[in-house]
């Protein structure tokens with residue numbers, strides 16, 4: 001006997017991955033340069049040179065136990081200290097190594113945090129459009145998913161719209177800024193208003209409503225915009241971070257959970273995150289990746305976002321000039337496109353005829369929209385423009 005829900009989950013490929021794999025097949029048929037694959041969020045900027053050099057140095061070191069052996073479950077103490085110092089230096093946080101649990105990226109960070117909070121009848125609020133895996137994670141820990149519908153006017157966070165979705169069962173709200181898939185970066189005032197609402201509701205319900213800040217795109221911001229440090233705004237914030245996008249290391253699986261001392265029951269919450277990670281088997285993130293991020297934290301190695309910025313500007317300008325409607329992104333590496341056809345799925349299928357691969361946003365809780373990943377080569381962006389125009393023209397023909 002098997003768990004049917006898990007069988008279904010494993011058997012069902014994500015639409016994005018399916019499109020990506022279709023793209024690989026199509027590239028073999030018509031040549032890689034003739035397929036415009038906007039499907040997947042794999043960073044296209046290479047990892048900084050310092051990161052590459054560090055991995056090479058670690059691979060060559062003979063002390064295999066230190067470099068490639070287990071660390072303690074929460075990560076090596078000096079790495080946790082480097083992360084805490086980095087948060088203190090950059091954001092005036094008051095972090096100690098004991099507040100940091102190193103994870104295999106943001107996904108296990110979010111998952112362990114949800115499991116830590118998932119008491120009986122727990123509800124978790126997510127804001128559409130959302131990262132589709134939130135649905136999977138919340139269900140997997142036994143929680144109820146509560147979705148705040150999207151505001152397609154600007155895709156911003158409208159705090160008034162959140163209030164009706166908070167209940168006595170709400171354990172946490174997940175906030176993802178810079179956002180996948182919209183690229184929206186929530187402003188400080190907006191987050192302050194959300195904090196005020198969460199404080200009011202926490203008092204009303206007699207228990208804290210935590211804010212889970214899922215931040216793999218924190219440093220991927222443009223036009224002088226910065227992503228506010230949410231624990232400095234709302235005391236009950238747990239940060240789930242990852243270097244997957246910022247250092248272009250998604251396959252190295254490295255991130256952390258930061259439980260600030262300001263959180264209600266912070267020590268128990270940290271233990272619960274640790275216990276959940278242990279119960280889920282997510283302990284001891286890759287050791288060599290831990291040492292790489294330790295050195296990067298100390299030396300403030302930052303991503304080069306220029307190529308993403310250029311792609312974003314070029315594609316947004318081209319799309320809007322052609323007559324497509326898109327949301328202007330200030331962060332991450334995605335552009336949300338309003339489907340010119342009523343069904344985004346039908347548009348995505350039509351786009352395939354032009355070798356354009358663009359996934360519909362139904363799984364993100366935003367029907368009628370599609371997501372273009374701009375973490376691709378600039379050449380691909382330039383070459384895709386005539387194809388995107390031909391696609392739109394084909395819909396206008398009688």
Ligand code: PLP
Nearest residue numbers: 105106107131176180214242244
């Ligand atoms: N959260 C968001 C919003 C993401 O977009 C992603 C990956 O694309 C993740 C979490 C998972 O990140 P990681 O690869 O670090 O597990």
